[in-house]
Amino acid sequence: MRVTKGLASLALGALVALAVTGDADAQDKKKIYLSLSYSGNSWQSEAANIVKALAKTPPYNDTVELIEVISGTDPQAQISDYESMIANGADGIISFPISSTALNRTIKRGCEQGVLFFMYDATVTEPCAYNISYITSGFGENTAQALVNELGGKGKIFLSRGVPGNSVDERHTNGAKHIFDQYPGIEVVSEYYSYWDDRTTQQETAKALAAHPDVDGIWAQAGEYGAIEALRQANPDRLIPITGENSNGLRLALANPEDQAKGLKGVSAGSPPAQSGYAFKLMMEILDGKRELKPMNIQYPLPWVPADAVKVCEGDTFENGCNVFPEGKVPSSFVTEVFNPELLPELSLVSALEGEPTPGATIQPLAADVVVAAPNEPGINCQRCEPPADLYKLTKIEPTVKP
């Protein structure tokens, strides 16, 4: 196992190396590698836990040998980890790719040796790998339109972005700006990088609030709960419309009458950790010979929960249309979209939080026609390709105000 520069990967690598050793009884099992970028935020842990839980759910507990490898944040480390997985005779690699282009050559080599590659959430442009992602589903433009609607087409807003230089952040922000640019009344007064982290979002939002206490709305990527905390800090009596991703904290606040009375409105959408589980099940169905999968780029539907659709769950999974857990059951930064009653009925909280299977659950086959192909997006899921003309078409919301 190659030791990499990153602090986390150094330590985690050691842990993983320990975990990997000593199990040779599984000759007939399918050898699947789970290759993560970084473990340390709720989203990454939940996504990995889902795959681990599914691999322990019957019948996969007898047919799958799952090996987890964490590569840190350096593409070079992931490249060499992929190389070792291919050399060790992997049947499949399910992975959160660190770069959309740097891994291509290694992936191609792996494909030629018959390894299946399934990427979740983040994507690669190598055509022989499957990309299972919500990225093309229009998070940026749909949430931007929702914010514009709430603001009546005019007002000062903040953009709380992700990681600088990241293709996902750019795709979201370009989609959002495509909408905001149509409304001359919308003024982006501050745009900052929050690294998809609650606490960074909170501090950056606090700084922006110091300069613009009269801001009217916030468009945020993951970490949005930090923006709410920053607003509460600056003025306990005033909240403003916020659109963000799937944190438990945002959803609870959206549905809270007290917070609504202070001015909080908005929508919760964005990146679901459940993508990893969907990718894993698709991969296993191919390996078990139960599915032929033609499109390589597969779209995961965009979660979309406006305030009036928030429903608190009584149990440990999404049942009867609920989509958020009561305070105290999970932390505010918990990403709620780990569940999907249609695609992943096998999962419950214990799967997302601890990577353990739901007692009594067995793997349910995916519907035959479940797969939705994703549109081409250059640099995201294809090289040298043309994006569709209606790339930023709104799918979840209609404009209620004219530009």
Place this chain on the structure above:
Amino acid sequence: MSLEQDMDTSAGVDTRAASRFGSEAITIAVIFGLTIVLILGSRFISPAFGGWGQTETILFLSSFLVFCSFGQGLVILVRGLDLSIASMITLGGVLTTTWLAGSNEGLWYVVPAILVVSAAIGSISGFGVTMLRIPPFIMTLAMGIIIYSLCLGYTQGTPRGYPAPALADLMRAHFLGVPAPVILLLVFVAIAVVLQSWTVLGRRLYAVGNNPIAAHVSGLSTNKLTIGAYAISAMCAGFTGIALAAYANGATLRMGDDYLLPSIAAVVVGGSSILGGKGNFLGTVGGAILLTTLGTILAALGIEQGWKTIIEGAVILVALIILRESVYEAIRVWMGRSSTG
């Protein structure tokens, strides 16, 4: 201290302390002056700036950096470096949310317990540096990795729980119109200044940093003092973690990452020598506030991330160049001449 200076002073009178005090006072004055100029000047960037509201935000945001920079400063004072600060902050935050689990019950013993655990871990680092002679860089880096991994394993990647509501309320409370965290900052600074500059412990730490051999020969237990500095540093980082968890109403495993390098920068910008033996905590406080002010203003300017980081780096460099000893000496000599001649 230049040769001419020594010859200028009349024989038999030791003016070194006075001269050091003089240059430290100038450093502190320059840093705070610069900060005030920045805050007032930022009015041109945003009309909401330059007032008490912005100052409040800056003091508030810089308080976390001040807390952990105090410990970092003590470790640097005794010729060390603490790279475990980020992990210790995370540990403080994770323990705050998991041990308290969103209830006020047990607050009175959980907070001290976290500080004790942190101090114990810091002592281990100090033990490695002194007794095992492991370079501080390696020792604290390794300790940081171990602590981070323990946090990761303990939380399984998702830190659970909430801080006590009382802690979260404290971060939002106001006393006489002043936010409680700002008062907390002032109290912390007062205690830290007294500890570093006015107590026997503080003076001994200076002695160890100035010349460990001389300190040892004069009968000081340099090892114990050094271990103490690491323990205090870890405790300050743990405290920062508690405050951050209360502020953010939760913990994340990345919560300490933004403080490691700034804590070193604040100490150095504040006029302390990275080689140890010299420095004043008020300078560090000024450094921390200056860096935070800069961050706030750059954020408001809305310039691109790359340029933001370049400007931050450039300001640290310029501050270091301006705040050099030789520059003060030149000013002192010049002022001495103009007043006498």
